[in-house]
Amino acid sequence: MLTVEEAFRKFKSRLELNQREQDNASARQNEVRDFLVTKFSIDRSFLTGSYKRHTKTKPLKDIDIFFQLAEAERHYRDEAPDKVIDAFHDALVEKYGASAVRKQTRSVNVDFGVVVDAEDNTDYRVVSVDVVPAFADGDDYEIPDRGLGKWIRTNPETHAAKATAAHQAYSSEWKGLVRMVKYWNNHAGQGDKPIKPSFLIEVMALDCLYGGWGGRFDYEIQSLFETLADRIHDTWPDPAGLGPPISGGMDNTQRDRARRLLKDAAAQATRAIDQARRGQNGEALKAWRQLFGPKFPLS
Ligand SMILES: Nc1ncnc2c1ncn2[C@@H]1O[C@H](COP(=O)(O)OP(=O)(O)OP(=O)(O)O)[C@@H](O)[C@H]1O
Ligand SMILES: [Mg+2]
Structure with a gap:
């Protein structure tokens, strides 16, 4: 026994990330990025948060992806955090549909409709991602916070x-x-x-x-x-x-x-x-x- x-x-070990999950996360990141670059001027995107640090638990939900906006989008930084969240939300609805896309405090959540079984397995697929609009600020980033009504600083590294x-x-x-x-x-x-x-x-x-x-x-x-x-x-x-x-x-x-x-x-x-x-x-x-x-x- x-x-x-x-x-x-x-x-x-069941709570560890395996290769198939990482491949799926990376494929989803690319898919979301390939769409968002047709809507916004984006310098780069990267997987971050607990996913990147290997402190995320299973099933894999709400994987954070930062989308670093280019200078051409700087006007959003001068506006209330709602504005950029609204704009990302509306864009993502076009691709994924209103029922799969949800505004959160600092991000827009995209749900891929993956079924989680009774054992918390997802066939190695990511359930959802948190799309986070971000501006680089030296080595740090600024991200919108709708709850506080202001931009906050963070540093994933x-x-x-x-x-x-x-x-x-x-x-x-x-x-x-x-x-x-x-x-x-x-x-x-x-x-x-x-x-x-x-x-x-x-x-x-x-x-x-x-x-x-x-x-x-x-x-x-x-x-x-x-x-x-x-x-x-x-x-x-x-x-x-x-x-x-x-x-x-x-x-x-x-x-x-x-x-x-x-x-x-x-x-x-x-x-x-x-x-x-x-x-x-x-x-x-x-x-x-x-x-x-x-x-x-x-x-
Ligand atoms: N109050 C904060 N100030 C600065 N950075 C923060 C703050 N809250 C979260 N962050 C950063 O944003 C990332 C994403 O936040 P989130 O709430 O998704 O946490 P997480 O670590 O990814 O945990 P979870 O496993 O719940 O997704 C965090 O990992 C952290 O790097
Ligand atoms: Mg997270």
């Missing part, structure tokens, strides 16, 4: 460098743990994610995983849930020091709820650890699967 550690290893450093300092287990907690976040809370945005999980993990990898997934995850619960009410600034706080996406009621659900998760992890210690391996595996969702294996 599968041990709990083996199950965690398998779970971790700084976020990537911090994630890489944390991963290396944690025996190359940090990104796997982040993907697992993000996977939990997608399944806990009955369709209303406990932690929003899920980027906050990664930002908190930069601080909340410290002291080095202890050698066991079950202990690491249990204590991570505990620490996330204890620090969910803190203010979490942009790790690059450019954009608005990452913790600004929730109010105190939502933070109270996130804390409660994180505490529940920590308690459930403790129970699963106890079951394994008592030799009830099958029960322990079921408890972990119930905690995380269908990609946690029972065999």
Whole structure:
């Protein structure tokens, strides 16, 4: 029978990007770019966000693609963030149809109509992408934020460098743990994610995983849930020091709820650890699967 550690290893690898998924992401990027260049003057586009850093969980949804606008489009930068989002939205509707295209706070989401099965598999296809209009600003970028009604600064390279450093300092287990907690976040809370945005999980993990990898997934995850619960009410600034706080996406009621659900998760992890210690391996595996969702294996 599968041990709990083996199950965690398998779970971790199921949340890793494989070549077929990367090929599909790249094909979608090219498809969206080939269309958008007929509508806007675009200097370049690139896959970014958690996808690029390997901290995105499965199924692959909302992969970020930055579209760096050329100087000819600079007038958008002088207008309210709504304007460029509206323009991208209207353009993408022409290609993908109104029901597949949705305005978000900082991007336009394009859904490819991929079916996610009961095991969270998509036949290696990307479900949706977030199309982000961006202007280069030195080494940084400016992107529209309709919620704040202004353009915000960001730097994907700084976020990537911090994630890489944390991963290396944690025996190359940090990104796997982040993907697992993000996977939990997608399944806990009955369709209303406990932690929003899920980027906050990664930002908190930069601080909340410290002291080095202890050698066991079950202990690491249990204590991570505990620490996330204890620090969910803190203010979490942009790790690059450019954009608005990452913790600004929730109010105190939502933070109270996130804390409660994180505490529940920590308690459930403790129970699963106890079951394994008592030799009830099958029960322990079921408890972990119930905690995380269908990609946690029972065999
Ligand atoms: N408040 C912010 N200030 C500056 N940059 C931000 C901020 N929020 C997000 N970003 C950058 O934009 C990227 C995309 O944001 P998003 O909310 O999609 O997070 P993500 O890391 O891609 O996580 P997810 O797995 O949920 O997609 C982030 O990875 C980060 O680099
Ligand atoms: Mg994203």
